[in-house]
Amino acid sequence: MSRSIPVAAVSDAVVDGVDVDAVATAVRGCPGVLDLYGGPPQLIATYLPGRRVEGVRVDRWAVAVQVRARWGAAVSDLSAQIRAALRPLAGGRRIDIVWADVADPPPLSAAPATTSGARSAPERRGSWTRPNAYTGRVDDNSSEPTIPTGAATRPPSSSA
Numbered sequence: 001m002s003r004s005i006p007v008a009a010v011s012d013a014v015v016d017g018v019d020v021d022a023v024a025t026a027v028r029g030c031p032g033v034l035d036l037y038g039g040p041p042q043l044i045a046t047y048l049p050g051r052r053v054e055g056v057r058v059d060r061w062a063v064a065v066q067v068r069a070r071w072g073a074a075v076s077d078l079s080a081q082i083r084a085a086l087r088p089l090a091g092g093r094r095i096d097i098v099w100a101d102v103a104d105p106p107p108l109s110a111a112p113a114t115t116s117g118a119r120s121a122p123e124r125r126g127s128w129t130r131p132n133a134y135t136g137r138v139d140d141n142s143s144e145p146t147i148p149t150g151a152a153t154r155p156p157s158s159s160a
Helices: 020-028 075-086
Strands: 033-036 045-048 051-054 056-058 062-069 094-102
Touching (some): 020 033, 020 051, 020 075, 062 075, 075 094
Parallel strands (some): 045 056, 062 094
Antiparallel strands (some): 033 062, 045 051, 056 062
16 A cells, blocks of 8 residues: 655655755845845746745755845855855755845944044044154045155256
């Protein structure tokens, strides 16, 4: 007597033994990932009955994901997070990551109101600034002295 598998137990999201929905959920769960992305440069997607999973592709050799990263996420750290999340789901396949986009940086906040205890602009400068060697002012455009080049100097005049 053969036992039949209930239809509800078989997921339509399994491609070559990999659950595409689980892959998408795992990648979206990584802190530096804003979302999966199915558009250019690679047009990565999985086509399932009646729907498409953007940003995930499974074949015999690899699980490929295409992501949009959050601003400020280090690519090396994020790659390690994604690979660690997908390793148990990939069935021994290589994990390919395509970086499609990075989210815009957060908007600059408005300058804080000056209070009696606030420091002036030159005092708030970081340690990277230093006085200009020629003018002695900190607020010059460059933190390094300007060194004239041959193209910018006047040729010596000949006195006859």
